[in-house]
Amino acid sequence: MRVKAVAPDADIVSEGEYSSQSCLLVDGFVCRYATVGSGGRQIMSFHTPGDIPDLQSLHLKRMDHGLMALVPSTVAFIQHGDLRRLCLSYPGVAALLWRDTLVDAAIFRAWIVNVGRRDARTRMAHLLCELAVRFDAVGLSTGHSYRLPARQTDLADALGLSTVHVNRVLMELRAERLIKLEARNVTILDWDGLQRAGEFDALYLHVDPNEDPG
Amino acid sequence: MRVKAVAPDADIVSEGEYSSQSCLLVDGFVCRYATVGSGGRQIMSFHTPGDIPDLQSLHLKRMDHGLMALVPSTVAFIQHGDLRRLCLSYPGVAALLWRDTLVDAAIFRAWIVNVGRRDARTRMAHLLCELAVRFDAVGLSTGHSYRLPARQTDLADALGLSTVHVNRVLMELRAERLIKLEARNVTILDWDGLQRAGEFDALYLHVDPNEDPG
DNA sequence: CGAAACTTTGAAAAGGATCAAACTTTGTGG
DNA sequence: CCACAAAGTTTGATCCTTTTCAAAGTTTCG
Numbered sequence: 328m329r330v331k332a333v334a335p336d337a338d339i340v341s342e343g344e345y346s347s348q349s350c351l352l353v354d355g356f357v358c359r360y361a362t363v364g365s366g367g368r369q370i371m372s373f374h375t376p377g378d379i380p381d382l383q384s385l386h387l388k389r390m391d392h393g394l395m396a397l398v399p400s401t402v403a404f405i406q407h408g409d410l411r412r413l414c415l416s417y418p419g420v421a422a423l424l425w426r427d428t429l430v431d432a433a434i435f436r437a438w439i440v441n442v443g444r445r446d447a448r449t450r451m452a453h454l455l456c457e458l459a460v461r462f463d464a465v466g467l468s469t470g471h472s473y474r475l476p477a478r479q480t481d482l483a484d485a486l487g488l489s490t491v492h493v494n495r496v497l498m499e500l501r502a503e504r505l506i507k508l509e510a511r512n513v514t515i516l517d518w519d520g521l522q523r524a525g526e527f528d529a530l531y532l533h534v535d536p537n538e539d540p541g
Numbered sequence: 542m543r544v545k546a547v548a549p550d551a552d553i554v555s556e557g558e559y560s561s562q563s564c565l566l567v568d569g570f571v572c573r574y575a576t577v578g579s580g581g582r583q584i585m586s587f588h589t590p591g592d593i594p595d596l597q598s599l600h601l602k603r604m605d606h607g608l609m610a611l612v613p614s615t616v617a618f619i620q621h622g623d624l625r626r627l628c629l630s631y632p633g634v635a636a637l638l639w640r641d642t643l644v645d646a647a648i649f650r651a652w653i654v655n656v657g658r659r660d661a662r663t664r665m666a667h668l669l670c671e672l673a674v675r676f677d678a679v680g681l682s683t684g685h686s687y688r689l690p691a692r693q694t695d696l697a698d699a700l701g702l703s704t705v706h707v708n709r710v711l712m713e714l715r716a717e718r719l720i721k722l723e724a725r726n727v728t729i730l731d732w733d734g735l736q737r738a739g740e741f742d743a744l745y746l747h748v749d750p751n752e753d754p755g
Numbered sequence: 756c757g758a759a760a761c762t763t764t765g766a767a768a769a770g771g772a773t774c775a776a777a778c779t780t781t782g783t784g785g
Numbered sequence: 786c787c788a789c790a791a792a793g794t795t796t797g798a799t800c801c802t803t804t805t806c807a808a809a810g811t812t813t814c815g
Contacts, residue, residue, distance in 0.1 A: 343744075359650070361650070361651075361654045363654060363658045363659060363740060364663075364740040365658075365659075367658045368658070369657045369658040371650045371653045371654065372650075383643045383647070386636065386639060386640040386643050387640070387643055387644070387647065389744060389747070389749075391647050391650070391651070391744050391745040391747070392745075414632070414636075415632055418628070418629055418632070421632075421639075422600065422628075425635075425639045425642070428639070428643060428646065429597045429601055429642060430601070431646060432597060432642065432645060432646040432649055433597070435646055435649035435650055435653060436573070436575070436585045436586075436605070436606060436649055437575075437605070438653050439583060439585045439649060439652050439653055439656060440575045440583040440585065442653060442656045442657045442701065443583045443656045443700070443701030444577045444579075444581045444582070444583040444698075444701055445579075446803095447802080447803070449578075478760090478761065478762090479761075479762065479763095480761080486657070487656065487657030487658055488803075488804090489804055489805075490761095491762095491763085491764090491803090491804075491805080491806095492802090492804075494762060494763060495763090495764090495803095497762095498763080498764095510812085526577060526578040530557075530605050531605040531606075533601050533605070535603075660770075661770075661771070692792090692793065692794090693793075693794065693795095694793080702771075702772090703771070703773075704793095704794090705771085705772075705773080705774095705794095705795085705796090706771055706772075708794060708795060708796085709771090709795090709796090711794095712795080724780080
């Protein structure tokens with residue numbers, strides 16, 4: 328299992344590549360993204376340590392999107408051959424990995440809804456709620472506070488907005504005293520308020536361990 | 542395996558439900574959707590016969606979205622218990638089903654990009670291209686022509702646009718002689734042109750059978 | 756300490772939304 | 786098979802959210 332350090336803004340895997348391994352994020356923060364004709368970038372997911380962001384390449388060899396680090400990160404590559412053997416020997420592991428990709432897909436769906444049918448302020452609040460829950464789940468938050476490893480440009484590309492508007496919306500959420508944001512540190516001042524503002528319901532994150540009787 | 546006829550606009554499975562079976566679409570056209578606070582609806586996927594649109598419920602019991610028919614449809618329900626036994630006995634089937642949900646996820650990603658970073662005309666062209674390829678794959682197209690089982694309202698909810706704007710964009714694509722659309726029948730007059738207009742690259746549909754060496 | 760990278764703010768422009776109404780197609784019952 | 790109602794499509798006009806462009810602050814880091 329090869330371990331590698333990745334610099335910010337560097338591709339871990341690029342769009343179009345044929346992949347024979349998947350990468351386990353050990354430390355840092357990465358995103359999956361695609362580039363569109365007009366030059367824009369759309370981020371389709373963020374990933375925290377413990378995730379295997381390109382697990383799908385186990386069955387879909389050709390990358391239909393890129394995977395890049397947003398902060399200095401560490402990844403460990405797992406050969407698909409090894410993964411495949413693991414899945415055959417331990418069907419429970421296979422089920423777990425499958426479930427993992429299904430939660431991924433659930434988050435994609437939630438993002439489609441967010442980007443497709445919500446206004447900028449709601450979108451932003453929703454994303455901040457999602458990140459709060461997910462960072463909390465991997466022990467990366469203290470109280471109602473977490474480090475946001477994304478620039479406003481990255482948030483913009485995740486939300487389908489311009490950087491300028493992301494900034495305005497953040498100012499708005501600050502003015503409403505829903506969040507505090509300084510030096511990339513988000514503090515949620517009013518969790519109920521932020522959830523309401525973002526129409527956030529954590530159901531889609533499927534964190535409830537009792538949900539899958541597997 | 543229980544078979545059921547479903548009327549247009551009727552839910553097959555509803556958001557929030559706990560599901561112990563998945564549904565195989567035998568005939569018709571269905572979509573997955575969510576409703577947002579402001580009353581709007583966002584469609585996150587369309588499904589053609591042969592798909593198992595809620596396969597994810599095998600591992601995520603609680604539905605985080607609804608599944609509804611858009612035209613009169615026929616579905617067959619498969620108990621999760623049976624599916625689970627099938628997967629344990631035939632790991633090849635498990636891999637195939639897993640792959641299927643991964644292609645689903647790839648389509649979700651493409652939709653995030655479409656809705657997040659493309660203008661209305663490009664979005665629409667992209668969707669029409671996707672549907673062309675997918676209908677063709679299941680033998681539901683003749684030449685460059687297929688029946689579109691969705692109203693303009695449905696297209697709007699899939700693209701994150703208003704119905705009015707969907708109409709205008711369709712008129713535009715017609716005026717450009719890229720498509721013909723009458724009585725719900727789409728004919729692609731200029732496939733290259735439409736692909737260009739929609740920045741469409743079929744890569745994400747992963748239809749190439751050689752791609753997965755299993 | 757200085758340069759580069761980010762964030763913040765202002766003003767003008769544009770792409771889509773909304774509202775309202777006319778037109779067309781589809782499906783149903785007489 | 787026609788007539789009518791309901792559903793869906795088309796068009797026009799106005800409004801509004803978000804984009805774009807431009808420039809000034811502010812951090813961050815070598």
